[in-house]
Amino acid sequence: MSVNRKQQIIEAATKSFSLFGYKATTIDQVAKLANVGKGTIYTFFKSKEELLDEIISSVIVEIKTAAEQVMSDDQSFFENVHRALYRILEFRKQHQLTIKLLQEVRDIGTPAVQEVMGKLDRAILAYIRDKIEKAMEKGEIRHCDAEITAFLMLKMYIALVFEWEKSHAPLSKEQIAELFELYFFKGLSK
Amino acid sequence: MSVNRKQQIIEAATKSFSLFGYKATTIDQVAKLANVGKGTIYTFFKSKEELLDEIISSVIVEIKTAAEQVMSDDQSFFENVHRALYRILEFRKQHQLTIKLLQEVRDIGTPAVQEVMGKLDRAILAYIRDKIEKAMEKGEIRHCDAEITAFLMLKMYIALVFEWEKSHAPLSKEQIAELFELYFFKGLSK
């Protein structure tokens, strides 16, 4: 029973955060949705912020799993990174929770949400960085600063997947893969 | 006399926009600073917004001039684009007006300022795009979509110059040049 209660609360909170955002979700609301007294929430979570934090932590795990699933050992480093990055951003683009929270950061700038989204970004960055380091060890790519490379790769993907659309027709997955290969691997020099 | 009056107004407005931002600058203030009656401002500019627009238009010219000055025919395309982009962002980073207005977009989101800053971005993009097209014609670089390439180059520079600093030690001009060359020209493949 008690094990389930925590899950009920997390599910209710996830639903409400996804639908209304963090700020507009009240603890009373979550308690009602979870069929739980308000006090019970505070036996599992020290604050509203910690509740959000725990939810995002499991989103991070989900995202990593999703990325792992699209990668494969018999593919090139380039193909794997492309697939992983695309999958990660696809996840962010499709899941109500991340959409809503990203929106909230843009529109209201709720500090708690800002922090937690920063954590998500850092986790993604660390994940890519790890892949880059492994590829360098194996000699699959030229030597480079893994931190900066991961940072730039993510920026480039975000630019191609999210920002390009703001002023142009969206790019297909294949186009993005081509562009990624062209700029990051082949380079523009003849 | 009349010729000077317009310049006086523009200078006063530029000073005030730089110091307090667009929203916090009143027309009365500008009139006082310019030693001019309020009505006079409206004989030269149809609205406060148009005053801002005219100021930004000349900033665009200034930026282009600044970029032209650092480029030179006996340098490679890569070196020239690097110099131009770095100079442009340096300009944005140093000039009070652009700093303040960019801040205002982030913090308040004043629509008039948002629009005018978008215009500035589009001008920069068009400028880089033109350079890329010329380089392709001359056969200095591989064929590619000039629009997307300009977009990505600018994003990459903004990421390196402004965003990297948010969580790391700033990169030197030389480091940025190296990174730019590594990713955009040579590529990571061995």
Next chain:
DNA sequence: AATTGACCATTTTGTTCATTTAGTCACATC
């Protein structure tokens, strides 16, 4: 021991109203 909801301190929201502001225009100045 686990759960709860009434309760409290603090924030947030809604409302009112005085002040400020962008923009106009009748008048002053040369």
Next chain:
DNA sequence: GATGTGACTAAATGAACAAAATGGTCAATT
């Protein structure tokens, strides 16, 4: 009579206050 002006107006803003809502606690309940 062309140019320049600041008092004026309608609309926007924000200060001040009251009312409602919210996160978190804890004594009572099961």
